[in-house]
Amino acid sequence: MSRKIRILISKPGLDGHDRGAKYIARALKDAGYEVIYMGIRQSPEAIVKTAIQEDVDFVGLSLLSGAHNELFPEVVRLLREQGANDVIVFGGGVIPQEDISFLKEQGIEAIFTPGTPIQKVIEFIETNKERVLH
Amino acid sequence: MIGKLVNGIIHGETRSIARAISWIENDVPQKEELIDALFEHTGRAQVIGITGPPGSGKSSLLDRIIEQERKRDKKIAVLAIDPSSPFTGGAILGDRLRMQKHTVDAGVFIRSMASRGHLGGVAGATSDSVKVLDAAGFDLIVIETIGVGQTEIEVMNIADLVMLVLVPGLGDEIQALKAGVMEIGDIFVVNKADKEEANRLKAEIEYVLHLKSEDEKGVKSPIFMTSATENTGIEELVNGLHEYMQRMGENGTLRERRRRRVTLExxxxxxxxxxxxxxxxxxxxxxxxxxxxxxxxxxxSPYKLINEKVIQILKELKEK
Structure with missing residues (x-):
């Protein structure tokens, strides 16, 4: 038996700046995870359908447009609605400090703002992966 | 637990199908029981392999094929394989990026699969995952291999039919392809046919196939010219695919292949x-x-040591 952690990386909404998302995808691959890269301009519905088909353990959302307070919680809500209760959602991008506690209340478990060392993201996954091992 | 999963799969529930594939990929202890329980529900789907060199447009072409098949109301599942890093075991799975317009279509299931060290162009979990998708009631299951070189030909042992996608501009490298992967194609596709030299490539393939058909009977392999980005030649390709599949059924090739597949398995x-x-x-x-x-x-010495061990095992077996 050889369990691999699978992570979906996507950008919801109408923001085309994918450098950060691609950087994260690449770094997570180098850390030994299987990364499903979905790219830009995704609807929360498409992200959730993909997360379920791919049976991922984590969903990482990146957004720089400012719509994170709407789109991030919608992804969590749809995941739970579909019965995917064990999928852990985290986010990143240009997100004001004052929004972070709101997003965490909505079920986005970590927010990584610009300048976060990649090691922080990997630590987050390593600390939480026990919860999703089934 | 297994009963619930099996029930979910045969009713086509996405979460059950997805979880079952994870079980197979992770080689969980219950895997064999699951596959055995699904066995009576398998054998209905058509299984197609799409293979070809990296960047030949396999995913984009597949996106167009799905579009056509959905017009014909077929339920389609895709297993898209990408390589795992030999150093970290990690992978970037990006094939579904090209098939995004089907993401929210309930009649389409796409699963990305990392090769996890398995050679041969597919993953070790691919053939058992096909059984899950078959039992789930998909009409068509498409295996998209990793971008292949010459010897990644394992898809021929899993699929009913192999579609080889080639592109112009590889120049003399087509010569190198002739010996390996060229031999496993049932259907040939010249993709990016809007490019110069597409006709030359077609002529080269025709030449190779002509040589092949001289010493071999059987169904002649058709060649299709497509452009996934311009959306040309797709309907002809899909029609040709089904005609070819039908002929394979009529002349016994399909039965022979499925028999060979069980033998290998x-x-x-x-x-x-x-x-x-x-x-x-x-x-x-x-x-x-x-x-x-x-x-x-x-x-x-190595042989001596192991032969002694083998004799030891055989003795033990006899005594039992």
Whole structure:
């Protein structure tokens, strides 16, 4: 038996700046995870359908447009609605400090703002992966 | 637990299908029981392999094929394989990026699969995952291989039919392709046919196929010219695909292939089972270092050592 952690990386909404998302995808691959890269301009519905088909353990959302307070919680809500209760959602991008506690209340478990060392993201996954091992 | 999963799969529930594929990929202990339980529900789907060099447009072409098949109301599942890093085991799975317009279509299931060290162009989990999708009621299952070179031909042992996608501009490299992967194509596609030299490539393929058909009977392989980005030649390709599949059914090729597939599968299972038992009996894990030292100190030789162990196993079996 050889369990691999699978992570979906996507950008919801109408923001085309994918450098950060691609950087994260690449770094997570180098850390030994299987990364499903979905790219830009995704609807929360498409992200959730993909997360379920791919049976991922984590969903990482990146957004720089400012719509994170709407789109991030919608992804969590749809995941739970579909019965995917064990999928852990985290986010990143240009997100004001004052929004972070709101997003965490909505079920986005970590927010990584610009300048976060990649090691922080990997630590987050390593600390939480026990919860999703089934 | 297995009963619930099996029930979910045969009712086509996405979460059950997805979880079952994870079980297979992760090689969980219940995997064999699951596959056996699904077995009576399999054998209905058509299984197609799409293979070709990296960047030949396999995913984009597949996106167009799905579009056509959905117009014909077929339920489609895709297993898209990408390579795992030999260094970290990580992978970037990006094939579905090209098939995004089907993401929210309930009649389409796409699963990305990392090769996880398996050679041959597919993943070790691919063939059992096909059974899950078959039992789930998909009409068509498409396996998209990793971008292949010459010898990644394992898809021919899983699919009913193999579609080889080639592109102009590889120049003389087509010569190199001739010996390996060129031999497993049932249907040939010249993608990016809007490019110059597409006709030359077609002529080269025709030449190779002509040589092949001189010493071999059977169904002649068609060649299709497509452009996934311009959306041309797709309907002809899909029609041709189904015609070819039908002919394979009529002339016995399909039956022969499925028989060969079971043969290979049984051999593979036998080998794996025997290997596991032998390692357990010999306690290879504990003893390997000792054996290596014996060989390095010239106390024994590799064949001699293992032959002695084999005799030991056979004796034990007889006594039982």
């Amino acid at each position: 049984l051999k593979k299972i036998i080998t794996a089972k025997i290997e596991a038992h032998v390692h357990k009996f010999l306690e290879t894990g504990n003893n390997l270092d000792v054996w290596i030292d014996q060989i390095l100190r010239k106390k024994t």
